[in-house]
Structure formats: C-alpha cells, structure tokens
Amino acid sequence: MSRGIQGIALAAAAGVLLAGAAVAQDKRADAYVKYRQSMYVVLASNFAPLGAMVQGKMPFDAQEFAKRADRVAYMADMLPEGWTAESKGGQPSKAKPGIWDNRADFDKLLQDMQSKARALSKASQAGKIEEIRPAFGALAQACKSCHDKYKQD
Ligand code: ASC
Numbered sequence: 048m049s050r051g052i053q054g055i056a057l058a059a060a061a062g063v064l065l066a067g068a069a070v071a072q073d074k075r076a077d078a079y080v081k082y083r084q085s086m087y088v089v090l091a092s093n094f095a096p097l098g099a100m101v102q103g104k105m106p107f108d109a110q111e112f113a114k115r116a117d118r119v120a121y122m123a124d125m126l127p128e129g130w131t132a133e134s135k136g137g138q139p140s141k142a143k144p145g146i147w148d149n150r151a152d153f154d155k156l157l158q159d160m161q162s163k164a165r166a167l168s169k170a171s172q173a174g175k176i177e178e179i180r181p182a183f184g185a186l187a188q189a190c191k192s193c194h195d196k197y198k199q200d
Pocket residue numbers: 091094095098186187188190191194
C-alpha cells in the first residue's frame with residue numbers, strides 16, 4: 048500500500064469508529080428517553096383518576112386517592128433520573144431543545160412540580176375533598192407550566 052492509500056484507509060477506519068461511537072451515544076440517549084417516558088406514563092396513569100375524582104367524574108374514594116397521590120409524588124421524585132445529560136438529544140421525544148439551554152429554569156419548574164406533588168399527597172391523607180381540590184389544581188398547573196414552555200405540542 049502506498050503512503051497515500053494507507054492514509055486514506057486509516058482516515059476511513061477512524062471515520063467508521065467515530066460514527067460507531069456516535070451511534071452508541073445516540074442509542075444510549077434514546078434508552079434514557081424511553082426510561083423517562085415510562086416514568087411519565089406511570090405518573091400520568093395515576094394522576095388521571097385523581098383528576099376524575101376531583102371533577103366528580105368518578106366517585107371520590109379517599110383511600111384510592113391517597114394511594115395514587117403517593118405514587119404520583121414518588122414518580123415525580125424519580126423524574127430527574129430521566130433528565131440527565133446522557134438523555135440529551137434522545138429520540139423520539141417531545142422535549143424542546145430549550146431545556147438544555149435553560150437548565151436552571153427547567154430544574155426550577157421540575158422541583159416546583161415535585162413539591163406540589165408532595166403537597167397533594169400530604170393533603171390527601173386526611174381524605175377531605177375540599178382540602179384536596181386546591182392542592183390538585185396547584186399540581187396540574189405546575190405540570191402545565193413546564194409543558195407550555197418545554198414540551199412540543
Ligand atoms: C395529565 C397529563 C398531563 C397533565 C396536564 C396537567 O393528566 O397527561 O400532561 O395532566 O394536563 O395540566
């Protein structure tokens with residue numbers, strides 16, 4: 048092999064290796080997104096019946112409400128695990144890229160949602176719908192505030 052051809056072969060091999068590393072990186076990010084979305088599925092699936100009870104679309108069951116509100120708070124606390132730097136760019140995702148440019152603001156919204164979720168779980172312990180209703184509304188608003196800014200429609 049001439050020097051020139053050797054050089055080209057080396058450059059091509061390096062290119063393949065780098066492309067391989069990029070693919071591995073992408074797959075890792077995609078896996079993080081999958082993990083993250085699974086958390087949101089569990090969270091939303093437990094949040095939905097709370098909404099139905101608060102709105103009178105489902106009979107209010109204090110025990111059931113408290114159980115699901117506890118799960119929502121638990122999942123909310125787990126969410127940051129799905130928003131690590133490794134998850135950046137993972138697909139398919141509705142996360143707006145702005146999250147990574149406004150990380151402090153995003154984290155603040157996430158923490159606010161976590162604190163509202165804990166408050167709802169606490170409020171649900173006494174089983175009084177009139178105490179639960181405002182706490183539920185505050186949590187729903189916290190979810191929406193973040194979605195409006197950082198989630199694609
Ligand atoms: C849900 C759900 C959301 C939030 C949001 C609350 O049940 O899937 O994204 O509540 O609509 O405002």
